[in-house]
Amino acid sequence: MIVNMSDKATEREIAHIIERIREAGYTAHVTRGVERCIVAAVGNGRRHEIEALQVAPGVDNVVAIAQPFKLVSRQVKPERTVVKVGGVAGVVAIGGPGVVVIAGPCSVESREQLISTAHAVKRAGATMLRGGAYKPRTSPYDFQGLGLEALKILREAREQSGLPVVTEVMSTEDVDIICEHVDMLQVGARNMQNFALLRRLATVNKPVLLKRGPSATVKEWLLAAEYLLSGGNSQVVLCERGIKTFETEMRNTFDLAAVALARDLSHLPVIADPSHGTGKQSLIAAVSRAAVAVGADGLIIEVHPCPERALSDGAQSLDFAGFEKVMKAIAEPLRRAAVPAGAEAEVA
Numbered sequence: 333m334i335v336n337m338s339d340k341a342t343e344r345e346i347a348h349i350i351e352r353i354r355e356a357g358y359t360a361h362v363t364r365g366v367e368r369c370i371v372a373a374v375g376n377g378r379r380h381e382i383e384a385l386q387v388a389p390g391v392d393n394v395v396a397i398a399q400p401f402k403l404v405s406r407q408v409k410p411e412r413t414v415v416k417v418g419g420v421a422g423v424v425a426i427g428g429p430g431v432v433v434i435a436g437p438c439s440v441e442s443r444e445q446l447i448s449t450a451h452a453v454k455r456a457g458a459t460m461l462r463g464g465a466y467k468p469r470t471s472p473y474d475f476q477g478l479g480l481e482a483l484k485i486l487r488e489a490r491e492q493s494g495l496p497v498v499t500e501v502m503s504t505e506d507v508d509i510i511c512e513h514v515d516m517l518q519v520g521a522r523n524m525q526n527f528a529l530l531r532r533l534a535t536v537n538k539p540v541l542l543k544r545g546p547s548a549t550v551k552e553w554l555l556a557a558e559y560l561l562s563g564g565n566s567q568v569v570l571c572e573r574g575i576k577t578f579e580t581e582m583r584n585t586f587d588l589a590a591v592a593l594a595r596d597l598s599h600l601p602v603i604a605d606p607s608h609g610t611g612k613q614s615l616i617a618a619v620s621r622a623a624v625a626v627g628a629d630g631l632i633i634e635v636h637p638c639p640e641r642a643l644s645d646g647a648q649s650l651d652f653a654g655f656e657k658v659m660k661a662i663a664e665p666l667r668r669a670a671v672p673a674g675a676e677a678e679v680a
């Protein structure tokens with residue numbers, strides 16, 4: 333339930349509503365917007381006691397939260413969230429006016445590979461660096477990542493380039509060591525519903541990049557984000573990375589509309605991963621442009637100094653020149669709508 337306070341509500345009236353929500357067995361979450369304050373009653377309590385607050389002083393109205401996710405929903409927080417990711421050379425804001433481009437290799441393979449990539453993607457305009465240290469591989473015989481050694485390399489690349497770093501966390505055991513080395517923790521698609529991991533990440537003081545599971549509905553994805561917010565971590569960025577469909581030409585089917593839908597339903601920033609979303613180098617520019625056109629707050633793109641030698645995801649990784657081309661492509665304006673025949677002169 334949501335208690336919408338009137339724009340003239342006093343601090344005492346707001347405090348009273350918070351107290352009544354707690355007495356009714358709920359947790360109170362307060363969102364202070366530019367004009368008014370919203371107090372959400374979240375959890376399992378006595379609903380009729382909240383409904384009765386319609387007549388309490390300072391209350392405009394009391395409404396049910398339409399969706400099963402509560403703190404993630406725009407009903408509870410209409411203003412968009414901006415997630416700040418800290419780096420040694422400054423902070424990158426995801427969810428602000430600019431499209432944030434995160435780039436780097438699928439896996440950290442060596443110091444030279446990551447550092448050269450960090451400098452190249454920075455030169456081309458990326459503002460964050462990615463790189464996997466612990467890799468979720470479909471086969472146990474594939475490269476599993478360099479672990480702690482990769483974390484140290486990521487930290488060095490971050491110091492040298494000034495780019496904040498994101499890396500995937502697969503297990504609750506690795507959370508502390510990863511937090512010591514990087515600026516943002518990625519929950520991979522295969523772990524979107526690893527509830528023990530989500531509960532643990534809800535308690536850390538670092539932002540989380542939450543990928544959509546390959547078979548998850550948008551609702552399940554937002555409920556996974558709800559675990560993070562309800563546990564105390566509101567610094568969450570959602571990432572659409574393609575889903576499983578009957579299509580076989582592409583590694584996954586990039587769900588473009590889900591980017592727009594997630595931004596409609598939630599105040600959290602949403603970024604797009606065209607690399608995993610397509611599995612093909614040749615489609616990265618087009619899907620990146622499309623994602624930006626539907627409102628994506630950012631992109632995460634795999635880049636490798638020599639994709640043919642990559643230990644993971646080479647087929648979808650761009651080399652440095654390819655990445656530069658994608659950066660140029662996303663800056664180009666979209667085509668204009670056609671005009672009726674004979675009307676070109678008027679438009680020009």
Ligand code: PEP
Pocket residue numbers: 438464468519520521522543573605608
């Ligand atoms: C990755 O980012 O390299 C990765 C494994 O992504 P996903 O979890 O989306 O498959």
Ligand code: MN
Pocket residue numbers: 438439608634644645
């Ligand atoms: Mn990858």
